[in-house]
Amino acid sequence: QLQRLAAVLGRELAASCLQLSQSGAGLALQGWVAPATAARSQADLQFFFVNGRYVKDRLVSHAVRQAFADVLYAGRHPVYVLHLSLDPARVDANVHPAKHEVRFRDGRLVHDFIYRSLHEALADQRPGQAAAIATEATAGASSAAPTGPSAWRPAQQRLGLSQVREQWAAYAALYGQGAGQASETADRSVQIPQSTASSAAAVIETVGDDADVPPLGYALAQLAGIYILAQNAQGLVIVDMHAAHERITYERLKEAADREGVRVQPLLVPRQLAVSPAEAELAEREAAGFAELGFEIERAGPESVRVRAVPEMLAGSDIEALLRDLLADLRERGSLSRAGERRNELLSTAACHGSVRANRRLSIPEMNALLRDMEQTERAGQCNHGRPTWTALSLRELDALFLRGR
Template identity: 45%
Template sequence: MTSAAPKMSPPPRPVIRQLDEDTANRIAAGEVVERPASAVKELVENALDAGATRIDVAIEQGGRGLIRVTDDGCGMAEGDLPLALARHATSKIDGSDLLAITSFGFRGEALPSLGAVGRLTITSRTGDGAGAMIAVTGGRAAPVRPAAANCGTVVELRDLFFATPARLKFLRSDRAETQAVAETLRRLAMAQPWVAFTLTSDGREILRADAEQGELFGALTARLTRLMGPDFTENAIPIDAERDGLSLTGLAALPTYTRGAAVAQHVFVNGRPVRDKLLTGALRAGYMDVLSAGRHPAAVLFLECDPQMVDVNVHPAKAEVRFRDPQAARGLVVSALRHALAGTGQRADSTLGQATLAAFRPEPQAARPLPAWQARTPSGAAIRAGLDLQAPDPGFAEAPSARFDAVGPDPVADQAPLGAARAQIHENYIIAQTAEGMVIVDQHAAHERLVYERLKAQAARDAIPAQALLIPEIVELDPAHAERILGLAPDLARLGLVIEPFGPGAVALREVPAMLARLDGAALIRDILDDLQDQGRSDRLQARIDAVLSSMACHGSVRSGRRMTPEEMNALLRDMERTPRSGQCNHGRPTWVRLDLADIERLFGRRD
């Protein structure tokens, strides 16, 4: 027996209401001002748009108590102050072309959003006008009144989020918020080396970047040395490339100078710091097969293009961009990085040499008895006195694993970047003498890279051999995904992966690369689709092929423990000088380190 459905009254019809201006501003503030660092970003960008050459930022309590940004820009006239606090009022654009954006700000939302959630005061003066001030609290503005001011603008924001206390619960500790503010200002300062920046937190100066002088690369290098440390700039190579109306400049670190996380990667588009999956993915691809597992490259890259080629009006925070031709942007970043890194085989990472010297220095420790064989060794004083003492046999259990060959002078090799081989120790490390010092080479790691590069060149020259499957593998996909992967069929075929359509929403996998005979084709295709969805491109198949070539190179290279003749060692050094990326093995480890003669002499106390 079924019971009748209970009678229910219909829900009340919702009523459409026009939100008041205060509520609209608080909603907009939730998108524009996420935390104190967001407020600092908006205010500093306004100062840069005003042509400031000096910007001073002061915060208290991580920014929640006070944010003050002082600049020496063009300033605002008294009559412009009320309009500056109105939503969608801006001096940056006239609204005729939203793609022709040449300024940081253009939406006219930052100041009214800040005034809606905090206590905002703006004091400004133009070069030929009188100073004026306006205050707004929780979205309610007071009348403009005269004020003493220097040319420029001072924006002071107190009690951030007092009007929306729920937002305060999502803020982190004062220390964490201060670090976020410092990182935001640091990123903005990277793109503006000719502008001076300071950051003061609770009365203590924590960041200072004076205005730099000179041309672009000189000023940029000096600014990055100050902001990222000298180790980065000493171990970075300049990037300067142009293609299809796009230009890329900046500095990229050597593959042996890496970080444990992607914290030293900074990308700018038309001077605007962005966090774009396409560009960060291109940065990773540019360093593909030269980094150790779990390590991340360090780079500061500036992509410049016509404003019509990129849309920055994607999100109110303006941290995301959309390119008209995303693959052109990605291709430029990848090719420029790979080309620059290919020429770094004879560029040594200074931190490696410093670490090597540090390993040579004895650690401070309490005096301990000398080993018996060392106690029988003639003292330095006796040698200096000219005494003819014969040291007894030290009594090694086995002969030291070092071999020195009498190698005649070779002026050409001595002047080569990696010098002339002088010895082989432990049957794995080559000691070479250079004009400025010495080089230590890991013979197996170096030869492994040489063989790997030859195999890659051969694979690129000749098509990757494919192996036909006895029974084609049918991969069921979403129709849209099937169409997308089939669009890559010609590119995949060049890598030995042959796919064909197999009805709606399916593809047939007919051939796989011969070197990947045990490949799970269905899983690979789905992984490639995931890459396409996330980055717009996939290098997954190429990476797997490179991994096989790397393994082949490892087994086909000079093994550790093999004794090499002087001629073989010098031939290896000359081959390294001719081979791209020879400074790192296939696994990203360094293949050689350089020790300058001056550093060696300091190690032995020969110079201060």
């Protein structure tokens, strides 16, 4: 099956796919789904089979897109090969002369089953699992027998973290920085750095053997106020800190809204904003819906609204800009429904305002805390808009960039 999948999708794309197997209510869904980062500009790698027959169905396409809604970049199309099995009596295959379309007897049940299966599978993916898949794919590609002039060249040696510590200590001693010894603590915490060299050395000293390294590794530095540079057991990890924190905030807001409601932070001084008459009317009409999301908003006049409370997680954000964006989203998408997808769209906008911004300096402990949160957050591989939150370069790939081992 994997060989056939590679023949259809290509070896590299097939190696990155998530295998899926779900069953329930007399339905069984099996197959492979590529990560959101592998989405394409056209829907040319979407294959869906019903009882072994290839079909194209709008209901299925809608269910898949809904499952990818939180992680798919605008205008992109997911890649999948899925097989649905069910009682033949529950599906009509005679809708289309070429039998490329079907009609399910219980379309809502099938739609929800496909959506739930994919949604849960995508949510279960953590950065650690993605890193493991990438490592296995790299190992698989490197295990093939080399050909051509480079076949005789020895493979570049992989450096473990203990070897990296030794080399860093020698480098630091050469330039008089010292090895930057970190205090040994039971929880393996990292001290706040005094300089770039000492902070990186402290991180490396704190890290134990490769087996102890988290999937996203430990932070080394911050680049241009935008990216976190970290080292894991495989090599270099680069994280877009705003995109990553946006996803973390979004998932926490959704979880809070689903569980007991968003915790509210009353404003010491209520904020009054000038808005259009239509926006003032909209805020008044949807006040109850906003309250469910943690916003206490009331109409203050024909062209003004007053904000008395916001979600606790967003208390430090720009309240005026946040509210204007929420009203604009709501005006475009229609009324607010707690059970509908519009709620998540508004929470996504709110999460963007409540996340760390570019050019904000983070300490090493803050960066490591963000990395650990990413590892525990659903769909952490993409931000709310579908942009990737992190990428990695293995030591083998870094060696190739510098022609090492040749």
